[in-house]
Amino acid sequence: MAPKQFxxxxxxxxxxxxxLSLPLFGSAASIRLVELVLIYSIAGMGLQLLTGQAGLISxxxxxxxxxxxxxxxxxxxxxxxxxxxxxxxxLLSGLVGILLAIPANRLSGPYLAIVSLAFGIGxxxxxxxxxxxxxxxxxxxxxxxxxxxxxLYFMIVIISFVAYIGASVLRSSKWGLIWQGIRxxxxxxxxxxxxxxxxxxxxxxxxxxxxxxxxxLWALYLTYLSPTSFGFTLSIxxxxxxxxxxxxxxxxxxxxxxxxxxxxxxxxxxxxxxxGWVxxxxxxMxxxxxxxxxxxxxxxxxxx
Amino acid sequence: xxxxxxxxxxxxxCLYALMALALSLSYRASEITNFAQGDTASLSAxxxxxxxxxxxxxxxxxxxLVLLFAFGLGWMTERLLxxxxxxxxxxxxxxxxxLQILCFGIITSIWGSEQQSLHIxxxxxxxxxxxxxxxxxxxxxxxxxxxxMLGVGVGLRYSRLGLMIQASQQNPTAARLLGISVSKMRALxxxxxxxxxxxxxxxxxxxxxxxxxxxWEPLLKGFAAAVLGGMRSLKGAILGGLLLGxxxxxxxxxxxxxxxxxxxxxxxxxxLWLKPRGLGEAKHQIKL
Numbered sequence: 001m002a003p004k005q006f007x008x009x010x011x012x013x014x015x016x017x018x019x020l021s022l023p024l025f026g027s028a029a030s031i032r033l034v035e036l037v038l039i040y041s042i043a044g045m046g047l048q049l050l051t052g053q054a055g056l057i058s059x060x061x062x063x064x065x066x067x068x069x070x071x072x073x074x075x076x077x078x079x080x081x082x083x084x085x086x087x088x089x090x091l092l093s094g095l096v097g098i099l100l101a102i103p104a105n106r107l108s109g110p111y112l113a114i115v116s117l118a119f120g121i122g123x124x125x126x127x128x129x130x131x132x133x134x135x136x137x138x139x140x141x142x143x144x145x146x147x148x149x150x151x152l153y154f155m156i157v158i159i160s161f162v163a164y165i166g167a168s169v170l171r172s173s174k175w176g177l178i179w180q181g182i183r184x185x186x187x188x189x190x191x192x193x194x195x196x197x198x199x200x201x202x203x204x205x206x207x208x209x210x211x212x213x214x215x216x217l218w219a220l221y222l223t224y225l226s227p228t229s230f231g232f233t234l235s236i237x238x239x240x241x242x243x244x245x246x247x248x249x250x251x252x253x254x255x256x257x258x259x260x261x262x263x264x265x266x267x268x269x270x271x272x273x274x275x276g277w278v279x280x281x282x283x284x285m286x287x288x289x290x291x292x293x294x295x296x297x298x299x300x301x302x303x304x
Numbered sequence: 305x306x307x308x309x310x311x312x313x314x315x316x317x318c319l320y321a322l323m324a325l326a327l328s329l330s331y332r333a334s335e336i337t338n339f340a341q342g343d344t345a346s347l348s349a350x351x352x353x354x355x356x357x358x359x360x361x362x363x364x365x366x367x368x369l370v371l372l373f374a375f376g377l378g379w380m381t382e383r384l385l386x387x388x389x390x391x392x393x394x395x396x397x398x399x400x401x402x403l404q405i406l407c408f409g410i411i412t413s414i415w416g417s418e419q420q421s422l423h424i425x426x427x428x429x430x431x432x433x434x435x436x437x438x439x440x441x442x443x444x445x446x447x448x449x450x451x452x453m454l455g456v457g458v459g460l461r462y463s464r465l466g467l468m469i470q471a472s473q474q475n476p477t478a479a480r481l482l483g484i485s486v487s488k489m490r491a492l493x494x495x496x497x498x499x500x501x502x503x504x505x506x507x508x509x510x511x512x513x514x515x516x517x518x519x520w521e522p523l524l525k526g527f528a529a530a531v532l533g534g535m536r537s538l539k540g541a542i543l544g545g546l547l548l549g550x551x552x553x554x555x556x557x558x559x560x561x562x563x564x565x566x567x568x569x570x571x572x573x574x575x576l577w578l579k580p581r582g583l584g585e586a587k588h589q590i591k592l
Contacts, residue, residue: 057397103577109393110337113401114527115576117339121524122569129562232520236405243398274412281406288399290389 019157023150031153032221037261038160039217040238041254045167046210048242048253053176054203055183057113059235060100060120064208066230067093067123068215070133073141073225082144086216093212094205096123101204105197120235128227138226141219156217163213168250170206179203233277237261240280243287309553315442316511317549318449322504323526324533324541325453326497330378331535332473333493336393339400340381342523343407345501346516348374349509350411353422363424370506371499378498382491411516420514424506445507452503453542456496460538469493521565528568531575 022034043065050056071089076082100119104112128136143152170176178199181189189196219225238257245256260283264276286292323341330338348370355366381403388395431438460466472479472489480486505519512518529548533540548568556564 055394057394059401103573106580107576110331110335110397111531111576111580113339113397114337114531115573118524118527118569118572121520122566122573125565125569126563233405233408236401239398239401240405272413274409274417277405277409278413279409281402281404281409284398284402285384285406288395288402289384289387294389 016161020154023153031150033262033265035153035156035221036265037258038156039214039221040241040257040261042160042163042217043211043214044238044241044253044257045163045250046207046214047238048245048247048250049167049170049176049179049210050203050207051239052242052247052249052253053171053183054179054200056104056200056203057109058100058116058204058207059113059232059239060116060123061207061211061238062230062232062234063120063123064093064097064211065215065218065234066127066227067096067208068212069219069222069225069230070127070139070215071212072216072219073139074133076142076144082220086213089216090209090212093215094209097205097208098201100208101201104204105200117232121232124227124230127230134225136227138224141223141225143220143223152220156221159213159217163210164250164254167210171250175199175202236284237276237280240283244283305557309557310550311438313550313553314546315446315549316553317546318446318453319504319508319522319545320525320529320548321453321542321545322449322500322507323522324529324545325456325538326500326504327526328530328533328535328538328541329456329500330382330494330497331530332538333469333490334382334385334396336385336396336400337527337535338381338494338497339397339523340403340407341497341501341526342519343404343411344377344381344498345374345505346514346519347407347411348377348498348502349422349505349514349518350415352424352506353415353420353514356424357422367424371502374498374502375495376498378494378496378501379491381498382494386487386490408516415514415516417516422506422509422514424509441510445510448503448507452500456500457538465492524572525568528572528575531572 019034022031026034043061047058047061050058068089071092072085075085075088080088100116103115107115127133133139178189178194178196181192181194182196182200186196215230218229222229237260241257241260242253243256244260245252245254247253260280263279264273326341327338330336330341351373352366352370355361355369356363381400384403385391385396385399388399431440431443460470468479468484469489469492471482472484472486473493476486479489501519504522508518508522525548526545529544530541531544532548533542533544535541548571552564552567555567
């Protein structure tokens with residue numbers, strides 16, 4: 001085994017063991033925090049596939065999380081078991097993803113950003129006016145009795161592990177390569193006889209499904225849903241996370257999101273939590289101006 | 305009833321038209337949709353709140369200073385965009401989004417997220433004209449918006465600077481050969497956009513009162529209007545804004561009030577689905 005691969009696997013195994021044994025020594029607050037980071041990471045993995053791998057911007061991630069969350073909450077209220085509610089939530093988010101993919105396939109650059117933004121905001125605005133979803137006052141999530149606190153934690157850990165494996169398999173498959181081709185040279189991909197629109201649609205659907213999964217878990221985590229939790233700022237936070245992680249690597253995206261949420265949750269005092277947005281904005285801007293790389297280059301040429 | 309609906313629609317439509325005008329002016333200059341247009345405008349409105357209300361500066365000093373600030377912010381946005389190494393749409397969109405959330409964060413950290421009211425307009429009186437009643441404040445904001453739109457139109461068409469801006473938008477290479485600094489004209493367009501946005505925010509503030517996310521909806525409506533009218537056409541953007549305002553007001557009365565704000569979002573999706581480059585835009589082009 002190559003040393004780099006060995007390092008990767010050992011870090012993965014250590015991280016997995018650490019996560020699985022956390023309930024033994026961790027405090028309740030740390031468990032909540034890890035749960036939150038994992039849920040965000042799942043949504044971030046989907047966004048990484050779409051935005052990082054396929055180069056298609058989406059500002060509607062929070063809307064798809066809302067679909068996943070509200071579907072789960074609604075089905076649980078109807079008395080459905082969790083094992084059915086979550087897959088259905090994922091499926092429904094994916095289906096709505098098709099609705100976004102239809103117009104989005106023909107668009108590029110700024111127009112795509114506008115449409116996905118309209119989509120994301122439209123979903124949460126629709127929810128906040130729809131009475132059977134609790135409208136703007138919100139909706140209680142009836143968590144199943146048989147799910148204890150650590151049960152939810154283990155469920156989230158296992159599901160995010162499965163999601164990670166799924167996303168990395170997708171990335172290294174033919175699909176991942178085609179997405180990368182679409183990002184780099186869409187015209188070239190078309191000239192190779194590959195239907196770019198087909199693969200782009202799937203990227204949107206898969207991204208939406210990941211967001212739906214994250215949303216379903218988030219419903220169980222929050223236990224009370226309100227449309228304001230799925231606002232535009234959530235989509236931007238996820239985007240800032242994957243940009244911080246370098247956009248092109250799945251592990252980077254997870255790391256970026258984890259780092260950003262830890263920073264926002266722990267380092268900022270609670271009365272200054274809005275500085276988190278300033279931080280996110282600064283990250284997005286600095287990375288697009290390539291300041292970190294430029295700084296690194298200066299350091300390399302001057303001192304190394 | 306129809307007259308009332310028409311006039312409220314026209315009033316709000318004017319504000320959408322201003323946002324659309326600002327977006328489309330900067331889009332024409334650089335092919336970039338400026339997502340920061342909304343929140344930089346709110347930041348300017350908050351500055352006016354600070355200067356005119358908290359520090360009791362005279363409005364005659366505070367207002368020009370705020371407009372200057374908005375102009376500078378727009379100018380700076382363009383300079384930042386020009387500073388991106390190997391720029392593409394993706395990076396520019398994310399940069400403006402970053403600026404947007406940065407401004408939002410600054411507003412929320414300084415002023416908090418609760419609503420505040422900005423009393424710069426004279427007290428509203430009801431004017432009666434025949435059988436219809438008008439709010440004087442609405443009339444003022446309508447007048448300001450119309451004057452501003454006319455001013456931008458006339459300025460772009462007849463003044464030397466306006467022609468220079470237009471030339472650098474239509475054919476940058478030729479403009480550069482004629483000795484026009486295209487990058488300066490581009491920054492100028494962004495600055496003017498910033499100023500228009502700030503005025504739109506000030507006119508909207510009596511309707512929605514100041515809160516950090518006050519410009520999100522107008523920004524989206526502005527996008528919808530600009531997309532409806534074709535992003536490159538200023539006339540189209542203004543017309544799109546007015547039409548959207550009127551359509552919303554009728555939709556709200558006859559069909560459904562709560563879902564009113566979904567109309568613009570649906571319009572964006574449908575229009576761009578049918579016409580991927582917006583209505584009134586030239587044929588789909590792929591640059592090789």
